[in-house]
Amino acid sequence: MPRKKKQECKGIPGWLVSFGDLMSLLLTFFILLFSMGTISLEKFHMVIKGITESLGGRKIIHEEKILNTSNIEVEFPEMYMKLKKKRNKLQKDLNRLEQLLEKAGIEAEVEKHGSIIRFRLNTERMFPSGSATPYKEVVPLLLEVCKRLKETQFPITIEGHTDNTPIRFKSNLELSAERALSVLKLFKSCGYPDRLLSARGYGEYRPLVPNDTPENRAKNRRIEIVIDTSG
Structure with missing residues (x-):
């Protein structure tokens, strides 16, 4: 019987040849670029x-x-030591300011989340109802807050918050933004650098507690000075 011829190996696809040539050219191109580059x-x-x-x-x-x-x-021992000293000083100043404001009848609270510190001030005795102009007796207290914070030179954002009670003429969102801007202007007047200041108004959209009782609504009416101590 005649022997069967062995089946010849299939040739490689044509696209694979072109692909191999392309990869070779790219490799040559990058080697050329690398050899030309100097540092x-x-x-x-x-x-x-x-x-x-x-x-x-x-x-x-x-x-x-x-x-x-x-x-x-x-x-970086100097950098870390300076930052640590600034943070420690800030914490002590905020504790003193908290006591000072409490004596004046303004509820204050310090809350820390990592490198972010929130200095929370209740606005019940800071602003008249529906107004963005602080009481005259409150202005020196806010300037004292600015004076203490200015020594550390950390970036701060002043946030305004309200409850969900409807007000005349303006929305709660506008009122919260205007109150935050009023505090920011006081900080500018005491010499806090403009580049480190910003203001935001959140209205009733970020409550601390549900707006379901008069006590809770009072807690939600606040100014928060958000201090970024990341350096």
């Missing part, structure tokens, strides 16, 4: 040195370290 170690060293020193780091970076290793140890 100025002197400029790189100057940039890293400048960033490190501006952040309070020690001058421990040398050209030899850049040449011999990819991991450069950088320490």
Whole structure:
């Protein structure tokens, strides 16, 4: 009997040949780019040195370290110590301000969430009902708050909040925004840097407690000074 011819191997698809050529060309192109690229170690060293020193780091970076290793140890003891001192001072000042405001009949509370500190002030004795103009006797207290916070120079956002009771002429959202702006203007007048100030109004949309009783509605009428201590 005649022997059967062995089946020849199938050829590779035509698209695979083109794909292989494309990958080879791309690899050659990137190798060419890499070979043409140069790094100025002197400029790189100057940039890293400048960033490190501006952040309070020690001058421990040398050209030899850049040449011999990819991991450069950088320490920032001055920066961390300064930030820690500022946070400790802020906490003490807020505790004193809380006591000062409580004596004046204004309920105050300090609440901390990570690097964010909320200094919460009840507006029951800060503003007349439906008004964004603070009582005259409250203005010196708010300026004292600004004076203490200004020493630490942390960014702050002043938030206005109300209950859900309808008011005449303006909405609760507008009222909360105007109250926040009134406090912000007082902070500007005492010299707090503009770049660190912002204001927001939330109306009745972020209540602390349900607006189902007069006591709860009173709690929700507040100004919150949100302090970002992340540095």
